[in-house]
Amino acid sequence: MNEANLPTHNDAELHTAMQRQLDDIMAGEPNRIMHILAPSLMDVNFGEREVLLRYGISPWMLNMSGILHGGILATMIDNSMGVFSRAFTGKSILTLNLQVSYAAAVRPENEWVQIRCRITTLTNRFAHLYAAASTEEGGPTASSTGIVYLK
DSSP: OOGGGSSOOSHHHHHHHHHHHHHHHHHSOTTSHHHHHOOEEEEEETTTTEEEEEEEOOGGGBOTTSSBOHHHHHHHHHHHHHHHHHHHHSSOEEEEEEEEEEOSOOOTTOOEEEEEEEEEEEOSSEEEEEEEEEETTOOEEEEEEEEEEEO
């Protein structure tokens, strides 16, 4: 994809586009997963094609072992990649592939998980992304690669 065709061209425009995406999610249907997960925008870096989102951890997200359910963490990563791809490119997206590798459990004493996403390759039809999840303790909890289709 030609960078000149992107709807955002700097950190401020990307921040505005990301915040608009998140505001639209929160103003939308309250029973949708992204509304329930309620991500917060922490940082953007247009030049690095990167965004940092934070998700609060609630008791309903824990599995039977009392740690964050891996499917919830994968959903946080998938949705982070999706909302970022949409804000960065201005296109609707569909996730084609998501691979998550878990590194450490997210324990209930953690108040949040942050997801740092980076677009590694961008074409007219596809974005390849890398994401890393961590807690306030700073340790990695998961890493992921994904491919989204740009409509």
